[in-house]
Amino acid sequence: MVAVFNKDVLSWYLITIKLREAVDAKLQRSTPPPRDLPLRLTNGDASPPLQRQPATARSRAQSPAHSPKPQDSEWVVAIRGKLAQARSEAAALPWARLSVYRVPKCLRDGDERAYTPQAVSIGPLHRGRRRLREMDRHKWRALHQVLKRTGHDVTAYLGAAQALEDRARACYEGRAAGMGSNDLAECLVLDGTFVLELFRGALDGGKGFVDDLGYSRHDPVFAMRGAMHAVRNDMILLENQLPLFVLDLLLGIQLGNPEQTGAVAALAVRFFDPLMPTDAPLRREDRSRLESSVGAEATAAFDPLRGPMLHCLDVFRRSLLRASVQPTPPPPPPVRLWPRKWSVPRRVADKRRQQFVHCVSELREAGIRCRRHNTDRFWDIKFDKGVLHIPRILVHDGSKLLFLNLIAFEQCHMDIATPGGNNITSYAIFMDNLINSAEDVKYLHDRGIIEHWLGSDAEVADLFNRLCQEVVFDINDSYLSGLSDQVNRYYDHKWSTWVASLQHTYFSNPWAIVSVVAAVFLLLLTMTQTFYSAYSYYRPPH
Template identity: 30%
Template sequence: MARNENMASMNETPSRSITIPEQSSKEKLFENIKEAEERLAQPQSQSSKPKIQRVPDMLRDHRKFEKYYEPRAVAIGPFHHNKARCQLAEKFKPALAAKFIKESGRQAEDLHKVIEDNISTLKDCYNEEATRSYTDEVLTDLLFLDGCSTLQFIYSFMHHELASFKIKRDQVAFAKQDLFLLENQLPYQVLELLMQKSDKQADLKTVIDDFVRETADKRTRPLGGTSINMEEPPAHLLELLRTEMLGPPDRHKKKKHKDRRQSFRNIQELKAAGIHLKPSKRSTLRDISFTSLGFVGFLSLPPISVNDSMGPKFLNLVAYEMCPDFQNDFGVTSYICFLDSLIDHADDVKQLRKAGVLRNFLGSDEEVAKLFNEIGTDLVPNSETYLSVYGQLEVHCKTKWKTKLTVWMAQFYHDHFRSPWAIMALLGALAVLGLTGIQTWYTIHPPSTA
């Protein structure tokens, strides 16, 4: 009996449950705070690149611009793969890839393997959401095909050879825009790996830089010039475009201005204060400056072309700058906000056109003004970017003792010094006035004949 009782006791033991006290909500809160503190204390890698990810929701809330973030012709990468409207482009990808492989001097297996061997690193270039539904094998195939076809598309576009693939002009135009959408990016490392295996590596790198430079509307720099200057390889083509458009950062210490309240509202008010517009010598977005010459001032702005591609280009650059893991100076966002502060009406756009700062391929000046007013909505610029320029403009506009003189002299300058003929007419009028005065003097006071 005792043995049976002991056996029964042993059999009962496993059925007993040990109660572990649950972690309280307060303890979870404190644990999360501690983990966050430890993450912040970890040194950040200077070479880390932001992930390729979705456009931030706060930008997608603007329904008018949602179309600017979606590819219209070609889907590149995992986010929009198999998108219905991009199926036509899928038919061209194999032909483009075949051409690239043939001219690379390598076998398809060799190029595929270099992507396969680096798939873990390449996968890490994307936000987890982008690759969650893809196996490594499928993702390798996707990046291989998109990488080869993208490189060949760029090369053929710059050499005017896309007609041989029977790709229509409208498809080419839309595809060119699609290559610079945030959600449509390939890791630049994919392009590098494929270029390094190609016999045309140097040529491919040159045409990429030229392709980006042309997209950036660099009218003042010839194609085939120096490479785009970057301290380290870009994350993707969109970052390369941003670097080219912004130019090198201004490392000179800017003079601080205490009063940053903006008293002027648009270009018309600057014009009334004797401020004239002129194109800056370079076409980088950071190249904005102001020079005051007493009664007149000159605001230099980088030349810009406004066409159908401007909206998608600038809005995707803004979206990239707003990515939470991208530490940057909001250079493009600040430029758009600065230009938006100058443009209220069609007359402001007209003044930019007359000064040679803006070329309007969009339509009416009203459309351009509306576009800038819309894309500048709810953007948060870097207050330090154009601090010096804002300060100088304010000093010029708000100097009370010369306000009336400035307006009068500016109008005088505008009316009488627009052309050599106007200057000659003014000098002639002054000469006639002077001779008339002398004649009047001698008529009233004839010389003595003693």
């Protein structure tokens, strides 16, 4: 029994040794050897070191490209395609050349008509709309008149437009990307010629249509009749624009100087002059420069801010801000307007701390008055010694769409390189804060600051209150931020409120003044009588 038992143990021992050798051999094949030490056999004998593989060979052997990879699903392939498209789009930077934008839905809610043409479409974004097709026949008449007057063939204009196709297409957001080459060229030539005919004929009060361009005095469009008002309003809309370089080229071909630039900007400023919201929209010297710059030899023109311009709305915006010196924030106010003992905590609530200033009614309670600032620069607002000097502004039936489209342009074209990138928005928000009710409008109207042709003061208040409802705006990035800080500092001091209350209660009209003077006189007499009575009591006469 002992021998058999020892034999069985020996058998199991030999089997265990073989299994261990097999496991060790497999581990040696799967585990890479150390870089600096030779491999050793399991029985303890040293073996010659293995030769190291080159780094390139190891990396090639371990590279994912040479390793088997499972086939991507259709979903993953579709996602990879979208990522490749996004990568190419990001490299091309298509938005860097945009200038004619679709107005965002957040801005146009409730004011669709303010951004949509009602009489004529200019450019591809509203081309082909059913209610605007009636004006197309007048566009073809304008093109025919140009070819007849100049003796040119239409291919000269179509070829020039096709040469600018890629550059013009990149200016539009949306629909122009899907237009064919021929359709886009036809749109640029047809609409561009129509715009130029309107610009050139509007000089000298519309006499140019008959005397210079050859239209009939009874023309339904080119005779400065009622339709011109609706057409002008449509041509100022953000979505209804043509790139200025297209108009410059078309006008240059007509004048025999395709390289000219600037004349269209001069014509645009003159054409949109009636929409200016100021007392003196165009100064006499500017008007003479405009008229002298448009002609057969025009090589330079009146440029309000002397910089590259995008389209007619951009030209109009720059002409609004024309000045030798651009709007800049006022100098910082003094640290303390009144002694510290009169200072009180800010009276504005949290929801109003994002406003520029308080409304007119609240400012009047704090002793701040408004006066008319005699200047044609409607944005030039000043504050001095409790008086807010505001230039006069004219409000008419086209003011709403005018300001809405200017604000939309500043919101969309955030990289405006010219000074005053958001000055129109700053002014609109300032006036929105200043006007809360019809009483505020009435006060400003009585001071000669607001002149309006609307039905009531309430309509004017509603107009300003609706201009900037969904506008993204940083108060610190405004040329009026320093002025607003001055006004609010003055507003926050109790002394000014007391003085204003005294004036409002006792000096509001001549009869109140007479009453106060009489009361003061009687008070002085009473005090004098009391003094002499007391004096005679303590020092009786001898």
